[in-house]
Amino acid sequence: MANAIIKISVVTLFAFFVVTGCKNTDNQNINTSLDTLSFDYREYKLDSGKIEIELSYPVFKTVDSISLKLNALLENQLFPNYSSHFAHNITLLKDSLKKLANTFPSNKESTRISYIRKIAIIHQNSEYVSFKLSGYDYTGGAHGNPFSQGLVFDKSEMIFLQLSDVLDTNHLKEVTQLLLNELKSQSSIPLDSNIENQGFLISDEQFFTSTNFFLKKEGLVFIYNPYEIAPYSSGTTYLLLNYNQLKSWILLKEFAQ
Numbered sequence: 001m002a003n004a005i006i007k008i009s010v011v012t013l014f015a016f017f018v019v020t021g022c023k024n025t026d027n028q029n030i031n032t033s034l035d036t037l038s039f040d041y042r043e044y045k046l047d048s049g050k051i052e053i054e055l056s057y058p059v060f061k062t063v064d065s066i067s068l069k070l071n072a073l074l075e076n077q078l079f080p081n082y083s084s085h086f087a088h089n090i091t092l093l094k095d096s097l098k099k100l101a102n103t104f105p106s107n108k109e110s111t112r113i114s115y116i117r118k119i120a121i122i123h124q125n126s127e128y129v130s131f132k133l134s135g136y137d138y139t140g141g142a143h144g145n146p147f148s149q150g151l152v153f154d155k156s157e158m159i160f161l162q163l164s165d166v167l168d169t170n171h172l173k174e175v176t177q178l179l180l181n182e183l184k185s186q187s188s189i190p191l192d193s194n195i196e197n198q199g200f201l202i203s204d205e206q207f208f209t210s211t212n213f214f215l216k217k218e219g220l221v222f223i224y225n226p227y228e229i230a231p232y233s234s235g236t237t238y239l240l241l242n243y244n245q246l247k248s249w250i251l252l253k254e255f256a257q
Contacts, residue, residue: 037067037124044090050101052112053093057119058131069158070129077133077151078117100139114138119151123216127254128161129153130215147225148236150214163211166220168249175241175249176209179222182239183207183229200230210239219243 039058046053057074060067076082079089080096093115101113116136123130131151138144152161167175184191189198196203212223219242226232243250 037062037070037129039121046094050112051094051097052114052116053090053097054116054118057117058121066155066158070153073153073160074119074131074151077119077149104140112138114144122214122221125254127155128215128252129155132214143232145226146236148212148223148238150212150221150223152213152215163209163213166213166215166251167246168251171249172209175246176207178241178245179209179239180204180207182241183237186239195229199234201227202229216240220246 037060039060041056042059044053044055055078057078059074060070072082072084075084075086075089079093081089081092083089083092097113097115114136116134118134119131120134121129122132129152131153133149133151134146135149136144136146152166153159154161154165163169180195181191183189183195184193187195187198189195194204195207207229210222210224210228212225214221214223219240222239222241224230224237224239226235228237230237
């Protein structure tokens with residue numbers, strides 16, 4: 001197995017470290033600035049035959065309380081056993097996946113364990129930073145498990161927001177109807193037709209407002225992962241409601257105009 005020595009630039013809490021692996025690369029090759037917080041994307045890849053790891057996420061460069069908190073929260077999303085030391089997190093993750101891979105019979109063809117996490121910044125303004133985490137896990141079986149997760153960070157409170165922080169949940173019935181109409185429009189389904197009869201796993205009556213969301217400049221995007229409302233083959237469903245549609249119930253004053 002070839003060894004690769006990877007040099008990482010110092011960003012806030014992170015220092016130089018050495019990683020050994022097969023087809024193993026770790027670099028920061030995208031330098032981007034949005035509004036008030038500047039960041040680099042850190043990328044890490046490992047392909048050792050038995051396990052595959054791929055990570056990509058923003059690291060905020062300014063040494064202040066907001067950036068430090070965000071960096072910690074984002075790494076906490078990536079690593080099951082999070083610590084403030086990236087190299088230690090990688091070691092724990094590799095050891096955990098190798099242990100899982102070794103539980104497969106040696107003659108089993110599909111012994112490759114995949115762990116992929118990519119976090120992208122979707123939108124940022126003076127109050128919030130919105131992210132989408134795209135993940136993929138394979139630990140055996142007919143297929144892997146792709147998923148998406150929205151993350152909205154409140155800079156003043158320094159927390160990830162829940163849907164109840166963003167919308168008046170007393171009006172979820174109205175929001176659900178808007179989302180159902182958007183789903184039908186997006187899927188070219190007549191409004192008077194039940195989605196259950198159009199290949200979805202649930203009916204109009206069972207449809208719900210997802211609590212998995214992120215902010216865009218145009219509005220809120222609600223995420224429905226495979227099997228939540230549609231078959232695996234349909235992939236992830238994203239439904240956008242613009243802020244004008246939500247203005248009566250949105251709690252974020254910046255978007256309630």
